[in-house]
Amino acid sequence: MKNTAPRLPELLLPWYRANARDLPWRKTTDPYPIWVSEIMLQQTRVAAVLGYYARFLEAFPTVEALAAAPEQQLMKLWEGLGYYSRARNLQKAAKAVAERGSFPDTYEGLIKLPGIGEYTAGAIASAAFGLRQPAVDGNVLRVLMRLTDCRADIADAKVKAAVREAVRAAMPEAERDIRIFNQALMELGATVCVPNGEPKCEICPLRENCLARSRGTAMTLPVKSGKKQRRKEEKTVYVLLQNGRVALRRRSDEGLLAGLWEFPNVPGELGEEDAPSALAEWGLEAKAWRKRLSAKHIFTHVEWHMTGYVLEVEGQGMEEFLWMDADALEGHAVPSAFGKFYAEARAALGKED
Ligand code: SF4
Incomplete structure (x- = not known):
């Protein structure tokens, strides 16, 4: 999958700068609100997160305030968002950050915090610290598999790792571009190369480079095996x-x-x-x-x-x-x-x- 999209930043970033949705966590490079938004957005739609995000940061404007928050207040502010372990891990991590005095500014430091996995560490490292770290979520997987017309199974950890490396290789060099590159790929997946229904290839900045588009296979991708029955x-x-x-x-x-x-x-x-x-x-x-x-x-x-x-x-x-x-x-x-x-x-x- 390497070098499959050498012109990715050149095509994607101007499109993102002109078309990205205006979301509050994109207006900052402060790791705290970026982190809060990333945790809230796990398993939850953007529209549902906006109100919670604003109320949460009003109640806990700093990582120290979150670290010191009473559990009942925290849970009450999270009520309705679901997946409550996210809120508990946020506070655990906030306590660890408050104790060390600042946010870790490396991928390796971030991933050690409770509730922060590969994706979230990459998202914070790139958006807040301008580090060349990929952040591969379902949107990015879909875009990459379509772009390369790849039928490998995205449920396979090895495939995901290969996509991460492909994204890393395609990342731009300039810090201001790095900060938005992961966001841009996710935005394309969320708004153009959509998960449900036909992708909007006619308005896609990658359309000339996209193998799934030229081969007509986009609707059959990505391939994902064996979802477990609930x-x-x-x-x-x-x-x-x-x-x-x-x-x-x-x-x-x-x-x-x-x-x-x-x-x-x-x-x-x-x-x-x-x-x-x-x-x-x-x-x-x-x-x-x-x-x-x-x-x-x-x-x-x-x-x-x-x-x-x-x-x-x-x-x-x-x-x-x-x-x-x-x-x-x-x-x-x-x-x-x-x-x-x-x-x-x-x-x-x-x-x-
Ligand atoms: S051209 Fe179509 S299938 Fe290819 S990345 Fe763009 S929206 Fe997705």
């Missing part, structure tokens, strides 16, 4: 109400949605006859069953299929249950997987949206 998990979720309060409990510090708040739930789909069994185990007694509802949430590797009950109960329940009024509920980060139940709880506590 595991399905059934759950029964309880919105337990008592004297104007609802019960929440904190999830374990390990695994999916670690440390966030949830409505008490048990594995399996319990019908109306079996649903009271969990209450007895928790030391609660049902007073009035208000509603049954269902919800589904899709994570990367697992799907939750949830049956939920909204009901009035009596008793204290488990020690781990925290009984919250509407204001307290709003102050706790409940992941969007429980969004439907959260809305029911708010409504039951007199806070209609």
Whole structure:
């Protein structure tokens, strides 16, 4: 794949300078906001990130402020973005940066920080420090495989490594160009050589050099093997109400949605006859069953299929249950997987949206 696109910067950079979307993290060379944007953009669309990014930097304008942030405030600001381990790793890394006094300014230093992998280290190293380091995400893989009409499997780590080297070899020399080169490749993939539907070859700055375009193979590329099937998990979720309060409990510090708040739930789909069994185990007694509802949430590797009950109960329940009024509920980060139940709880506590 080497030397397949020797004129890449010459074709790509003028196009980027004229056409790039005006995004706030592109107006700075400060590694802190660039890093925050890169972490937020993992698995999340640009449009969804913009508001979170602005609120986050307003609350934590410096890496030291993020390092010192209370966990609940951090989680609350992340609420709805999903993949909460990203927020925890951000803070872990912020603490490490605050401790050493400055951001590492090498690729090797960056990649040692929690939550920073090859891609993110390359993105920060190039955009903030002008280092010739590639940042290869799904957009870049797609563009390169099409440009070279290559049918190698992008799920293969060796193929990805080869693409990284091809991008490194194609990178420009001047620092001001290096800072935007990775961004430009990603922008082309996000807006022109798009993942869904026909690529917009007629407006592509690389069209004269693109083998997939001349051979008509773009729609069949890139090739990616064996996506794993998602595991399905059934759950029964309880919105337990008592004297104007609802019960929440904190999830374990390990695994999916670690440390966030949830409505008490048990594995399996319990019908109306079996649903009271969990209450007895928790030391609660049902007073009035208000509603049954269902919800589904899709994570990367697992799907939750949830049956939920909204009901009035009596008793204290488990020690781990925290009984919250509407204001307290709003102050706790409940992941969007429980969004439907959260809305029911708010409504039951007199806070209609
Ligand atoms: S010419 Fe078409 S297929 Fe080739 S890189 Fe541009 S948009 Fe993608």
